[in-house]
Amino acid sequence: NAGVTQTPKFRILKIGQSMTLQCTQDMNHNYMYWYRQDPGMGLKLIYYSVGAGITDKGEVPNGYNVSRSTTEDFPLRLELAAPSQTSVYFCASSARLAGSTDTQYFGPGTRLTVL
Amino acid sequence: KQEVTQIPAALSVPEGENLVLNCSFTDSAIYNLQWFRQDPGKGLTSLLLIQSSQREQTSGRLNASLDKSSGRSTLYIAASQPGDSATYLCAVGPTGNQFYFGTGTSLTVIP
Numbered sequence: 084n085a086g087v088t089q090t091p092k093f094r095i096l097k098i099g100q101s102m103t104l105q106c107t108q109d110m111n112h113n114y115m116y117w118y119r120q121d122p123g124m125g126l127k128l129i130y131y132s133v134g135a136g137i138t139d140k141g142e143v144p145n146g147y148n149v150s151r152s153t154t155e156d157f158p159l160r161l162e163l164a165a166p167s168q169t170s171v172y173f174c175a176s177s178a179r180l181a182g183s184t185d186t187q188y189f190g191p192g193t194r195l196t197v198l
Numbered sequence: 199k200q201e202v203t204q205i206p207a208a209l210s211v212p213e214g215e216n217l218v219l220n221c222s223f224t225d226s227a228i229y230n231l232q233w234f235r236q237d238p239g240k241g242l243t244s245l246l247l248i249q250s251s252q253r254e255q256t257s258g259r260l261n262a263s264l265d266k267s268s269g270r271s272t273l274y275i276a277a278s279q280p281g282d283s284a285t286y287l288c289a290v291g292p293t294g295n296q297f298y299f300g301t302g303t304s305l306t307v308i309p
Contacts, residue, residue: 087241114295116297118299123301124301125202125287125298125299125300125301125302126242126287126289126299127299128296128297131295131296133295139295141296142296173241173242175242185229185230185247185292186232186244186247187232187242187244187289187297188244189234189241189242189243189244190241191240191241192239192240192241
């Protein structure tokens with residue numbers, strides 16, 4: 084099992100550009116999450132999804148959009164990139180079902196710099 | 199809003215020492231608490247998850263305890279090794295569907 088995979092690993096954007104961060108999981112998890120991690124700060128939830136076709140905002144959703152058309156994929160879209168979006172982005176998934184432990188599994192992260 | 203605090207922010211110990219990492223949270227209405235390890239430039243690896251009905255979980259040299267009434271969890275690492283050097287984060291939740299993370303404790307084990 085590959086677990087949670089993310090692409091790209093690194094990216095540099097210019098202010099105002101757009102891009103999509105890809106996330107795929109092969110564990111058939113119903114819940115998926117996008118976090119950002121800034122230096123010296125804890126992870127902040129951007130968006131999450133409880134299943135295909137259902138998404139909702141987390142703590143810091145401004146400037147981002149998501150979609151969940153399949154169980155496996157949960158892309159994060161950045162529109163009009165700003166320097167404040169320079170961060171490391173992590174995708175995670177969990178099986179939030181009766182009898183499951185709800186352990187979160189994380190991808191390796193995407194390091195994004197906006198100049 | 200749930201606030202999660204981890205103290206100390208950094209810790210340096212000689213190899214072989216037993217150590218305790220602390221995690222405190224403000225809202226005791228949690229479903230579970232999870233401890234993670236993060237190596238530099240890497241993602242998070244789950245170490246232990248404690249359900250709200252449990253008091254502790256053990257995995258190898260690691261033991262995590264949970265006291266919901268006092269809003270505290272501890273991660274005990276026995277006989278520390280240089281390979282244990284990493285940042286350790288705790289996460290509590292979910293509140294709604296959101297998990298809240300601490301800022302982590304950076305551990306260095308000196309050979």
